[in-house]
Amino acid sequence: MRIYDISMPICHDMTVYKDREENRPVCEMTRDYPEGARESKICMGMHTGTHVDAPKHMIEGGDGIDALDLRQVVTECRVLDLTYFTGGITQQGLADKDIQLGEFILLKTKNSFEDAFDPEFVYLGESGARFLADKRIKGVGIDALGIERAQPGHQTHITLFKSGITIIEGLRLKNIPEGRYFLSAAPLSVVDADGAPARAVLIDA
């Protein structure tokens, strides 16, 4: 059995959305060995690093991340190689991928080959989101810190959430060949939160 870690390591200097300082994790030591043991704490955004979005992120009154059925994110999945794509992934970009009802799809793009934040990152366009919603997939993950970019009204997120599709952002897929895997990406169960960090791994049985 092979396990691929597809998560971003968490530290103060990690890549964060739009390079905003307020998105950076702040780690602090609260106790050290002379006091008996080392203990620390972290303050970070729920959408920093690899994380799962909850419907509440975009829909007022939507479910929090603690309401997520873990079968949504501990599941078989398929990695699609879309590394030739620039801009928004469209319906046409996904049409020949034989996407099936109930699949969990991970979008591997050229984002996985760039560690710095790129304002022109590849994202899932609205037509691509509608296509996945029509296919009634279970979930979609992307190797960008946002699944959409500069869309007034956040139509990609809203289309996916309204179709019950789980969204994972901040994946790292550089070393993952296209194909089928078992995904484990359970988010922290933070009560009523709009998202939460996850340790995402792929298992190649």
Ligand SMILES: [Zn+2]
């Ligand atoms: Zn998010």
